[in-house]
Amino acid sequence: MTTQSPLVTVPTLPLEEPVLIFTVALTIFLVGPLLVKKFGQPGIVGIVLFGVAIGPGALELVEHTDAIVLLGEVGLIYLLFTVGLEVDLQRFKDAPENAALFGLASFFIPFVGGTLVVMVTLGFDVWAAMLLAAVFASHTLLAYPIVNRLGVTKNRAVTAVFGGILFTDTLALIVLAIVTGAIGGEFGVWLFVEVFLALVVLFGATAFLVPPVSRWFFQSLSEESYFEFLFVMVAFFAAASLAEVLGLAGILGAFVAGLALNRLVPQGGTLMNRIEFVGNAFFIPFFLLHVGMLVDPGVILDGPRTLQVTAVIVLVMLAGKAVAAWLVARIQGYSRTEFGVIFGLSTGQAAAALAITLIGFEAGVFGEHVLNAVVLLLLVTAVVSPWLTERAATSLALEREVEPGEGARDPNILVPLSHHAELQERLLDLAFVLKGDRGDEPVHVLTVVQPERDEETETQVAAVRQELEEIAAFGGAAEVPVETEARVNHNVASGIVQGALEVQANQILMGWDASGSFRHRIFGSIIDQVLKRTPLPVLISRLGHPINTTRRLFVVVPFGADHHEGFYEAVHTVKRLAASLGVPVTVLVVEGSAHQYERLFGLVEEEVSKEFDEVDRWNALVPTLESRTEADDLVVVVSPRRGDVGWHDDLATLPARLAELPPESFIMIHPRQGEPEYDRQFLRLE
Numbered sequence: 001m002t003t004q005s006p007l008v009t010v011p012t013l014p015l016e017e018p019v020l021i022f023t024v025a026l027t028i029f030l031v032g033p034l035l036v037k038k039f040g041q042p043g044i045v046g047i048v049l050f051g052v053a054i055g056p057g058a059l060e061l062v063e064h065t066d067a068i069v070l071l072g073e074v075g076l077i078y079l080l081f082t083v084g085l086e087v088d089l090q091r092f093k094d095a096p097e098n099a100a101l102f103g104l105a106s107f108f109i110p111f112v113g114g115t116l117v118v119m120v121t122l123g124f125d126v127w128a129a130m131l132l133a134a135v136f137a138s139h140t141l142l143a144y145p146i147v148n149r150l151g152v153t154k155n156r157a158v159t160a161v162f163g164g165i166l167f168t169d170t171l172a173l174i175v176l177a178i179v180t181g182a183i184g185g186e187f188g189v190w191l192f193v194e195v196f197l198a199l200v201v202l203f204g205a206t207a208f209l210v211p212p213v214s215r216w217f218f219q220s221l222s223e224e225s226y227f228e229f230l231f232v233m234v235a236f237f238a239a240a241s242l243a244e245v246l247g248l249a250g251i252l253g254a255f256v257a258g259l260a261l262n263r264l265v266p267q268g269g270t271l272m273n274r275i276e277f278v279g280n281a282f283f284i285p286f287f288l289l290h291v292g293m294l295v296d297p298g299v300i301l302d303g304p305r306t307l308q309v310t311a312v313i314v315l316v317m318l319a320g321k322a323v324a325a326w327l328v329a330r331i332q333g334y335s336r337t338e339f340g341v342i343f344g345l346s347t348g349q350a351a352a353a354l355a356i357t358l359i360g361f362e363a364g365v366f367g368e369h370v371l372n373a374v375v376l377l378l379l380v381t382a383v384v385s386p387w388l389t390e391r392a393a394t395s396l397a398l399e400r401e402v403e404p405g406e407g408a409r410d411p412n413i414l415v416p417l418s419h420h421a422e423l424q425e426r427l428l429d430l431a432f433v434l435k436g437d438r439g440d441e442p443v444h445v446l447t448v449v450q451p452e453r454d455e456e457t458e459t460q461v462a463a464v465r466q467e468l469e470e471i472a473a474f475g476g477a478a479e480v481p482v483e484t485e486a487r488v489n490h491n492v493a494s495g496i497v498q499g500a501l502e503v504q505a506n507q508i509l510m511g512w513d514a515s516g517s518f519r520h521r522i523f524g525s526i527i528d529q530v531l532k533r534t535p536l537p538v539l540i541s542r543l544g545h546p547i548n549t550t551r552r553l554f555v556v557v558p559f560g561a562d563h564h565e566g567f568y569e570a571v572h573t574v575k576r577l578a579a580s581l582g583v584p585v586t587v588l589v590v591e592g593s594a595h596q597y598e599r600l601f602g603l604v605e606e607e608v609s610k611e612f613d614e615v616d617r618w619n620a621l622v623p624t625l626e627s628r629t630e631a632d633d634l635v636v637v638v639s640p641r642r643g644d645v646g647w648h649d650d651l652a653t654l655p656a657r658l659a660e661l662p663p664e665s666f667i668m669i670h671p672r673q674g675e676p677e678y679d680r681q682f683l684r685l686e
Contacts, residue, residue: 051292072290084258099163110320566671
């Protein structure tokens, strides 16, 4: 309500005006996370606590309007979609048995034990007990930044936890589907049959429709980059709607859609950064605010029930996760330190726990005591999980032998663009994927203008700078810093090489349009001159499809390339590209030993799924690629420069022949020259 006067409108509490409520909400989204992070808490805790403070159960500053409820439910769907999107499917595929063992043990031991304890100690009925046990049987990797900072993410036990989250969260959501189905009707065999059939339809429809339709859309219709974001929004909300039509929770559909789109939205790319930006800045905070406003602090003060529920679920969760971690450690032969790391990681609770609790609360399965208790659980695990993980991961890092090559360099990439280059955004997307989330070095974009008459040169430079401003905005959307420069030089290649020196680039990425080149030249005048004038690694790419739709990497390695000074750095680039895209690698060794190169690739940091085959002669390479590659594959060739060790004359004609293959997408990596010591930082000496 408001009190009006001739000049001003004075709002009264609780606020009901949409603009005022929106202003308060955005202020909380800004201030809440900043404040709690000073106390070592996750940002989501701050928004929930502020929601509690301003809500009907506390200060009553803001009315819990239908708009907040609507945006909260949308944020809930969005949150579970991002959970599915961020599951590391590649690490799961690398060792599925380890991830499955940990995931199943980490879910079922706390779930079964928790169900029994909650029924006995708290007097819950079986459905409420099962759903509450499912809440803390899942886990969120709150302490991931710690293991990442300490460099132990590649440890076998840690990767099992990363893959295991696929099982824990999926099973928790399935329990949610069963419980909500049971309370809505009579319990019986048909309930499980209906839920099973609904799950089959949901998983089947999403898995078989979303990836191919998405791939087609990204390749054919994404004329403007924001269309890709809108398409993704349509896809996961459609999956959520399908889940609700089937009688399941919408969050399960969103989670499954996230899994289906997982491989098509690479980490570090423009699309992923847009999804995270919109979610983290708007939709997900509204969900957290909505949850906070539902919490009634007075329930805690009215009696010990909330504290009792909190104590039970915290103790049962910690005990169950500890038993699961101990059992898996015994079976897998993990050390005591590795046990400590996986126990600490698996105790984190956030996204899935809060989402399931809210659904249970709205369905009438849980009361206010449970909702309050789960919020307190989040506060407890926000302290306990990082503390346990920090102690164990520090010991694990000290036990590890420090090997050259651990800790990726921050790629400092120079991307020269021609004035009217086609597919510039694809080339920049490739640069962003190569960088991933490594470091703060910007991508340097350079256009060299050849001088004509003064007036025409000035006009051309002005036009180029305008185009470069648009390119910088494109980089800003991907949250990758982009620095642009337009320089004037009579020789374009000379301008590119000089620009690389001035920005201290350690890699040059150039695009090739497959146009005809002069005799004895591989790519044409400018690119060939750059290759002759710089010792830096130069990547020449032709991308016939968006980089995020890549299914597989086929890497061609010529015999003798392993003796090149920049071989290991080139291998590092290949493996970093595969890891960022989350795709498997097939290495084709031409006229060499696959076993030898398998050993050499294993010395280079960055773990990826890979296999090795031999091609006995050069004239069999293109037919082999033609028979094995498909339209969405990417061929990467490690190609020493002409005359360098590892060079073969067939490499001169290979780019033109690759351009005619179905993928129409390839990258020629010309390794660094003349600095053999540089390679040692990429090695894992065993």
